[in-house]
Amino acid sequence: MTEPRWLDADEMAAWNAFVEVGNLVNRRVEQQLREQAGLSHPQYEILVRLAAADGGEVRMSELAQLVVTSKSGLTYQVTQLEKAGFVRRRTCDTDDRGVIACLTEAGRRKLEDTAPGHVEIVREHLIDVLDRDQLRALADVLGTVSRELRGS
Template sequence: MTEPRWLDTEEMAAWNAFVEASNLVARRVEQQLREQAGLSHPQYEILVRLAAEPDGEMRMTELAQRVVTSKSGLTYQVTQLEKAGLVRRRNCDTDDRGVIAGLTDAGREKLREAAPGHVELVRANLIDVLSRDQLRVIAAGLGAVTRALRERP
């Protein structure tokens, strides 16, 4: 067994800062969405992804990839949204095994209500804390991480 490439001081500082900041922001986002909109963060992201589609619909498998969750995790969240009348499901016209999730009018309205508070929180806890140069560096760096992880099986 070969010795791992241990993190140096700068690498460890970057890792610790990433973990702590991402956990703190995620916790605040989750709390704000629950209190102000009655949604979990994954549920909010599902509504956002569906709203971004021209017809407000997406195959469940693609939605799971975009929201970065398992198929079973997505099914659970969509079921909760469906019970609340915010999302509907239907069979795919071209694939008997495929299922399409679609945003309802009530889902669009819930998103319209939730988005201002969510954006305000994201801005106050992340965007406005950083300079434009820091935002560019973070976007580029985390974009590279995302691309590398999505390319690996």
């Protein structure tokens, strides 16, 4: 058995900062969305992805990849959004086994009402804390990690 490659001090500092910042920012975003909109962060991201999609519709399997969740986790969140009237589901026209999530007008209004507060929190706790060079570096570094994890 080979010895593990332990993290050196710089690597450990980077890992700890990543975990801490991710948790802190996510906690602030989650709190703001719950208090101001009655949405979870995953529910908000589903509305965002649907709003950005052509026709406000995305196949559930693709939506799960876009919001980085399991199919069962997505089904739960979409069910909650459906109960609130923000999303509806329909069968895929070309594949009876496929299900499409569709943004409703109520969902679009909810997103429009929620987005300003969400952006304010994101700016306050991440974007406005960094200068332009830091933002570009952050996007570059996290993009590299994301591409590696997604296998592209």
